[in-house]
Amino acid sequence: MADGFVRPPHAGLAARQDLSAADVDLFARTMFGKPVEPFLREAIRRSDGRCRVRLFEAALAGVGVDQRGAVEGSPVPIAVINGGADPLIKLDYISSVEYANLWEGRCHVLEGVGHAPFWHAAGEFNAMVDRFLRTCSRPG
Structure with missing residues (x-):
């Protein structure tokens, strides 16, 4: 972790x-x-x-779900959205995870945004989540 x-x-x-x-x-x-x-x-x-x-x-x-294992083995689409100026998270590590079904094949980074992109870049974050949900809800 x-x-x-x-x-x-x-x-x-x-x-x-x-x-x-x-x-x-x-x-x-x-x-x-x-x-x-x-x-x-x-x-x-x-x-x-x-x-x-x-x-x-x-x-x-080690109690609980192995989150890395879960996202590496799940067929469910996963969106990863982080702030590019996050002082807590190693973005390179997050991007190195071998997600089984990563939306658009990449982790999304909102440049200049910290640990709470949903708060400080709500418009951009919400638009991205909306796009993710619309993509995932389309008939296959």
Whole structure:
């Protein structure tokens, strides 16, 4: 799992149970860029830190679905859309996965966009998802 991240995700704020106000701000900026809407900070502050800890404990223990194996073996069309300026994800790693049915044969990257392309480039992201859904819903 760690191969797909710039820094191992379990070593950061996403895996901590307790977050200070400064931690919440840093986490929000890392996930959503700047500016961060107040409701996003509040949602992070209210989230259950036990869930964050458990999520990463389970992932490190290999509990759950092997996501790489799932996308490499699934005949279901898969769209991968990431931000080109994502500070967390190794885009080269994501592109190296041998997807069984990758939409348009490639991972899509929205240039200049961070970790939340659905948020900071909603129009472009939504148009791409719409195109994906229309492509997949056409009779074969």
